[in-house]
Amino acid sequence: MQLDLAAVRAAAASYVKPESFRPSYGTAGFRAEASLLPSTMFRCGMLIGLKARSCGQACGVMVTASHNPEQDNGLKLVEASGEMLEQSWEAHVTQLAQAQTEEQLLQALAALAETLQAAETPGRVIIGRDTRTSGADLAAACSAGVAAVGAQVSDIGMATTPELHFTVQTFNRYHTLDEQAYFTNLLESFRTLTAGSHSLQQPLHVDCANGIGAFKLQQLVPQLQKLGLQLQLYNAGQGRLNHECGADYVQKEQSFPAGMGDVPTDACCASIDGDADRVVFFTKRQDGSFVLLDGDKIAALAAVYLRRLLSLAPPGTADGISTGVVQTAYANGASTHFIAEQLGLQVRCTNTGVKYVHHEAKAFDIGIYFESNGHGTVLFKPSLLQRLQDMDENVSVMQLLAVSRLMNQAVGDAISGLLLCDAVLRSGTSLADWQALYTDLPSRQLKLVVSDRTVITTTDAERRCLTPAGLQDAIDAAVAKYESGRAFARPSGTEDAVRVYAEAASQESADALAREVASVVYDRCGGVGNRL
Template identity: 55%
Template sequence: MDTSELKAASARYPKPPDLTPAYGTAGFRALADLLPSTVFRCGVLMVARSLKGGGNTGLVVTASHNPEADNGVKLVDPSGCMLEQAWESHADRLAAADTDEVVCAAVQELFRTEDIPYGTGVVMVAHDTRPSAAGLAAAAVAGVIALGGVAIPCGLLTTPQLHWMVRQANASAKHDEGAYFGALADGFATLVGRSPAPVQAVVVDCANGVGGAKLRALAERLGPQRLPLDVRNAGGAACSGGGLNDRCGAEHVQKERAVPIGCADIGVGGRCASLDGDADRIVFWTLADGGGMTLFDGDRIAALAALLVRDLLAALPADEHTPTVGVVQTAYANGASTAYLAGLGLAVVCTLTGVKHLHAAAEAFDAGIYFEANGHGTVLFGQRLVQRLHELPDDCEAARDLLALESMVNQAVGDALSGLLLVEAVLRQRGWGLAEWGALYTDLPSRQLKVRVRDRSVVRTTDAETRTVAPDGLQQAIDAAVQAAPGGRAFVRPSGTEDVVRVYAEADTQPAADALAAEVMRAVHDLAGRTGARP
């Protein structure tokens, strides 16, 4: 393998000497100025993945809900899903190589160990709205070209759009942006076509990210009569005094329970939603009488999706094979939501934090529903179920609606735009407002905290991250704190992207949940060491 061109190109993107990139739950993230070498090498990696997988791969330059000064890269497998987990170690080795010679040696070793055929890989490259994004996307393209690949610049896209496009391209289906908007709009039109419910406008906070322009394009495709949208924090001239993810967006709303900037005029009971910076998360919210915010997070979105899928499947003609339906959660899911879903007669599975883990578990069902509490999720349909739906008569309304749902809801990854339509379709079909949605169950009081540590790897977990195995004594301290709290539940886990340990606590009352979280935080401080803590 001749690596002379790769070596020359790599020399233009030297790795900062103190940078040690680590693949997190969804790729690499750091301050944008540190990332050109990492993104270049990810371009190289995805050419190899394309050759191994036999189809297009994808790369999105984005740091999702992180501050504007950060950036990162998310990698898309030929399936359209996130990078296969077995390849994450290859990404780590390549990104951490200290010299151009080591980069070339790592690529040669990759081709040997994975038995990759030589050829021309194809990588689709997109980016978000960060000032650093276009330059980093150019570094990714340079990496693709350096290994003899073909880069397809896709420009400004949401992360889910690129996932969808890669999946469609490798299925030899239409995969341009117009086809994406058409799939969502047509599916939504079918699902709400017979709904007698009045149309209520939705205020959507787009975090001053890429989702703003894309949501406006989707709204135009839908038409104001079908779904009126009031798009806020759309970026550019539409900024409301803040930048990307600055006091706005899904992360801000979910974690801080605070009204986003640019939405101060929303009245009590207004129907509102917030996207994150790359539009792969969505949460809903409203202002309550007497002050405060009522949050409708990913757990509640999963409950709506589960109701819809369960009822539509029950309406299908009897068949010898009863479709399996499961809901996948993480330990962050509120205990009340888990009990509610189990009460619907559905299988409920708890897995590790991170979309890649939830997605894999959901694929085990004919219809798999997953949403993290942060609003990232989707509904997956297995091929066996889809084939059966296509075989049913055209006048079977349940089959028609399920196929519309399968088209509307992104089958590759969580997608805030399709999530918005999913929620609106279910509420419209059932004639519900936010009050009825909120009445499905009552959340147990909870509290989340972050403890900054020098090295997050000192905390190791097991049992889907619900128990710690290191450092010594930490789990015993957590158990003691939980035992003392009425209705207590708590766990800690190291972040996948930064040196913090996340604390989650539940209890029968909010003061008890707050106290439990504080006690667990003190245990992390004492046994793992910290440099500071904040909620």
């Protein structure tokens, strides 16, 4: 592939990498304090521009730091399929992002271009961003990188992450950029799923994390109300992004988000994250205490519902269909037992991160995954969809097809998850029934800063540590002290930190186990700052 290196050199001069900054590609792209990122955005724009030119289709960039604080930003790279950047390209993007000099950058870019053949049709990169104030300038840096390598740019402005993925998919099919297509798909799929059902006699209370999801849900409120779903939105843009609100906060702190402590008893509540690709649910007990229904519970609800639809479909429909649930190490042990033992479905465990769970879910005809943090979806194999489409009309078959359209087939979508759960709750499963599917083992998650996260390496889907020497033995010794104990430590995929997870028979024991494991990690892995 031919490049105008003089043009690249001239454009790159405006985006010089800070000397000490070494961006690292994590489980979902790059994230850092926003002022450090212009060079990373420019360089990623060049890489995804080359990829778009080589396939002759649209690829995408989402400028977001998801659930991180407002002062951070980042990006997620999107393939022409609408899925996340294939792992074989992560080394290329890291090399470009970390190049210390202009000459190193140009050499790495030229070497990559030499391996690629330009398609006959021009490549395009579709760029979206969340609500962060740094987003527009960083999107412009990315656009400059795309243009420098000769690809076309379409900046769609503010969008949710799943909307950007959906837009890339639909553009490559229909060659139009139409936000309304995303909304129409959600609404019509939800209409099919809820046809003939009675709406719940209470609103769905939604914490919007003061993020982009608030703006998109506000556009949907009137249409959803006509379909029997009343949304009451909180943290809808008046406060700081992700500050004491959002799915990540609710799931990890296991407490009400800002402004929602006084929701009615037994209210159905949900929380989405800053870029609207995660959702968790929660409610309030009679005594005022908080109850979390996390991604594990959403996966279980979806599994129960889909198994019911298959059982109600014409005889033979379910024959030969593989249905499975993919989890990570963060999945509560009680959820794994429920899905495998009571529902009789296959359960597989992968490394943390959508790129791992999504890939594994594609192995099933119907693959369900929701990480505990609420990121997930339901995938349908194209061959199964064709089989269902060829069948005579049947309510359950039509609803299965509606689930496949509602649930984003490229990435987790908080709005899709909201609508699916509401549809299931209308179908005869009450909020109390959902809570009672299984009882979570008490758990606790902690995060501690370390000087270098790479000192920890893991195996067995990140459930056991290989290095540093002795760390896993120390964790095992701590776990052995507690009834039903389980714990692990894994390096963060986005920052120099280690995440600790623990579960046990009581909350007191889970908290104590988490603190003990965190202390071991702090001592053996270069902990920074105060102990937890």
